[in-house]
Structure formats: C-alpha cells, structure tokens
Amino acid sequence: MRITGILVLMLLTNFGFAQDKDKEKAQQVSLQKAKDYVYQGNELAEADNYIYAEKEYRKAISKAPSVVAGAYNLGNTYYEKGNYEEALYRHTQAAEQASSKSEKHKAYHNIGNILMKEELCKEAVEAYKNALRNDPSDDETRYNLAIAKECAAQQQQEKDKEEDKKDEDKEDEDKKEDKKEDEKKEDPKDQGDQDKKEGDDQKDDEGKPKDDKDQGKGDKKEDQKQKGEPKPKEGQLSPQQIKNLLEAMNNQEQKVQQKINAEKQKGAKVKPEKDW
Template sequence: MRFYILEIKMKQITTFILVLIASFSFSQEMDKEQLLALKKANDYVYEANNLIGKEDFVSAEMAYRKAISKQPENIAGIYNLGNSYYSEGNFEEALYRLQEAAKNAASKAEKHKAFHNIGNALMQNKRCKEAVEAFKNALRNDPTDDETRYNLGIAKACEEQQKQDQKDENKDDQNKEDKENQDQNKDQQDKEENQDKKDQEGDNKDDQKDEEKGEEDKKEGDDKKDEEGKPKDEKEKKNEGDKNEDKQQPRPQSGQLSPQQIKSLLEAMNNQEQKVQEKMNAEKQKGIKIKTDKDW
C-alpha cells in the first residue's frame, strides 16, 4: 500500500510565504510574529522530511513536533508526523495524527491523502470495516486515484473474511456451549442414576435386615415353644376343642337335672345298694347265733 508524504521544499516555502504576505498585507490578523512562526514551522517540516529520507525517525519526529509547537495547525507537520509513526510501526499514534490532519486539511488533495493513509493505518490494526470507510472518504476527495480504489478492494475482502470468521467463531462457541450443556446433562443423569442405585441398594439392605430379623423372631418363637412344652397353636386348638365339646353337650334347663347329674345320682344309688347287699351277705355267712345256756 502506498503511503503519501507531504513534501515541502525551500522554493515552495519562499513562494508560500510571499503569497501569504500578499494575501494579508492589508490585514491586521497576521502580524510579523505569526509570519516568523509560520516560516520556522515550515523549516522544521523541511528538516524532518530530509531526516525521514535518511531513516532517522527519532530526529524526524522531534523536528515535526517542533514545527507543530510553532504552528499547531501546521497540516504538513501533523500529517508527516503521523507518517513517521506509521513507518516506526506505531499505528495507534499514527492514526491519531492522521485523523488530526484530515480534520485540519484545507483542500481536497490534503483530505484525500490523509484519509488514504488513515485507511492504511486501520488495515495494519485489522480494523477492516473502518478502513473501508476511510478509503471511501479518500475517493470522495479524489475519485481518480486507482491506488486508493485498489486498497478499498483489499479492505472489503478483509471485512468479508472477518465476518465469516466471526460466524465460524460464533458457531464454534455455540457448538462448545451445546457440548457443555450435553456434558452437564450427562453428569446430572449419571448422578441421578448413581443415587437411584444407592437408594436401591439401601432398600435391598433394609429388606435383608427385615428378613434376618424375621428369621430371628421365628427362631426365638421355636425356642419358646420348646420351653413351654406345647406350642401356642396346640394350646389354642385344645381350648377350641373344649369349647366345641361344651357346645355339643346340652345345657340343663332351669329346675331339671342334667343327664350328667342323673348319671351321677344313679351311680351313687347303685353304690349304696351294693354296699347294703354286701353287708347282708356278710351277716348270712356268720350264721345264726346258738345259745349255750338253758332257759329256766
């Protein structure tokens, strides 16, 4: 990319000063001190331009700064100082000075060169979209400059590439975010599955404990049955049998003997009769008593 430099030669300085004197000879706005300041500023610009030709950028920068200090609106000093920063690779400072030069430029030619070099500085900083606008402004002031038009094409291509890169980056970021979300969901799912597994294991352990406790209770019950002699269920069966027997036997009505009472009474009578019979038999066996004494 071509970089424009505003050159000021001694002959041009002399002619410039004479023109200014003629222009302001009838005016009180420019006094002798201002004319001397203008001449001194252009002398510094001339000196700085020669130093740039010798690639002595440090000394050239100092000379340009002196020119600006003598005449703050010296377009050549500001513009060429920006160019010197550009040559040193200090693109941010170069951009600042060139924008200042474009603002103070009085002619279209000066504006064209300032905007052209602004576009170059922006391209160096990868600010392609802004560079496109700078080159467009340069062409507005000089539509015939093919060099500016060429740089504009490069800046547009750079802008399109950056847009595509931004889309790809956004896509990559979206894919990365989706993957992170998937990983988080998978981690959450794994945690839930592990928790369910732990809960299931806990339930199995509880069931096993309940089963073991049931077996222990059963064993204690068996031991208790051995100690009592009869199991509880057998006692319950016996009680139920007794109840059934009581149910089968008719209950005596009020004022009547029950069959059991009648049976007991008959047995008692038979026993009494048997005792009487046995007593009588015993007396028979003894015989009748014989008297040994005579009666008188």
C-alpha cells in the same frame, strides 16, 4: 469638548488596528517558521534520519498546528519506523486539521494503510471510503479499498465460525449438565438394589463365589473368538490403518489449503503511503 472626544476615539481605533496588525504579523511569522521546520524535517527524513526529522516536525506542530504537513509527515515518519499507533494518531490529527479535500484525501488514504497493517480491515474500509469522498478519481485508493473489503469479509467468516463453535460447545455442555441432573434425580434405593444384585450374581447357588475355572473358560472363549477374526496379510493394511491414513491425508490437505489461502492474502498488498 466634542473635539477631544473625537481625538480619543481616533486614538483608540488606531491602537486596535495596530494590535490586529501585530497579531496578524505574528501569525504569519509562526506559519513561516512552521513551514521551515517541516522543510528541515523532510530533508532529514529523506536521509533516513528519522529521529531528528521527528523533532523538526514536532516543532512545526507546536509553532502552528494548522500547518497540516507537520502532523502528516510526522505520521509518515512513525509509519516508516513501524510505530503504527503513533502514526495513526498523527494522520488522524492531520485529517482533522486539513482544510482542503486534497489534504483530507491523503490523510485518510494513509489512515487506511495503517489500519491494514494492524489487520483492522473493517475500519480500513471506512478510511478508504472517506479518502475517495475527497478524491473519487484516485485509483490507488480504490484498489486498496477492494483489498480491505476482501480482508474484512474473510475476517467476518472466521468470526462467524468461532461463534458457531462456541454455540456448539455451549450446547454440548448444557447436555452434559442435563444428564448429570437426571442422574441425581434417580432413587438412591434403586441404585443400592442394583449393586446388591450385581454382588449376588458373583456367587453360585450355595452362596459361594463362582469358580475361577468358569471365569477362565470365558477368557479362553474370548481368545478363540479373537483368533477367529481375519488378520491382514503381510504387506497389507488393516481397515483401521486405512481409515487412519485417509484421515491423516485429509487433515494434511486442509492445512495445505489454509496455507495457500493465507499466502494469497499476504500477496495482496495495499498501495504505499502517499507523500505530501
């Protein structure tokens, strides 16, 4: 009876060991297939056949998600096609699955590049910092971090200006509303008396409207006053024309400066994507 129990225990132990061995063997097969899919995808990507390369990378991810190269290279494929949203998703997936510092560094570096393409400079700064935490010696990442910081600072300045303008507009609007409220508080009777007084001024002592001749005399005096003002000589600009010209030149100079700043920003490009 005791011998029988020992035999059963040995059989169960051998069965469990065989199951573990089969499971490990299946995992190794899956890993190898995933690596083969990645290799085939790389070959297709080098031939600019991104559609079929994408399929191979997807097969690799499905077969073994732990093979980081599948998600990473698929992200690079999307990046080359300009699909930055999907590229960001795949590189984030690669960063999460990565087990080594080298893999994490490459994934975060490319995440930073994608974010810069989307003009998300503040977020790109954090991505490059994560890349440097995993490989502080990479000069390319350090260079891209400097570009991202400069871009983020400029975006913050523009945001601050917009907020200041909104505050000024709101303040002007509040002043207008206060003015309207003050006008509403005025006594309607006083307003009526003022209208009546203005109507009486239009009549003479006998209650008749003033002669149009008097009105004409006023217009004539005004014309004479305007004629008495000095006119610019032929070939010369009036003070108002000079003022308008200076304002136009100032506006044009500001536009040129803004264009130069924009070109300088465009000229500072980040280093390219890192290959696997």
